[in-house]
Amino acid sequence: MLVSRRRSLASWLQLIGSVGLMMVVLTHIAEAFELMPGMHWGLEASAGHYLDLGSAVLGLTLFPIGYLAHAFAR
Structure with a gap:
């Protein structure tokens, strides 16, 4: 949701981290x-x-970095 509302680096980092x-x-x-x-789990x-x-x-790594960047940007 954050990426669709605000396209910033922080929101993309959160999205990639959550993926x-x-x-x-x-x-x-x-x-x-x-x-x-075949993956030999x-x-x-x-x-x-x-x-x-x-x-x-x-x-x-990416999710907390994105979260903190978003929090500090506000």
């Missing part, structure tokens, strides 16, 4: 239901592990 956090949830669901077994050096890790890092 990253949603990807973490989706990768955990895929792991729990054993979807896409749960193994340390697998594509699924790096997708989950990268999404978590992306979400946990």
Whole structure:
């Protein structure tokens, strides 16, 4: 909603960060239901592990940065 009302860098960072956090949830669901077994979910050096890790890092860095930038801009 924030991106549609105010197109700023802070709102885009929040959007990309929240997409990253949603990807973490989706990768955990895929792991729990054993979807896409070729991703080798749960193994340390697998594509699924790096997708989950990268999404978590992306979400946990960009979302707070965007939130703080939006708060300080007000």
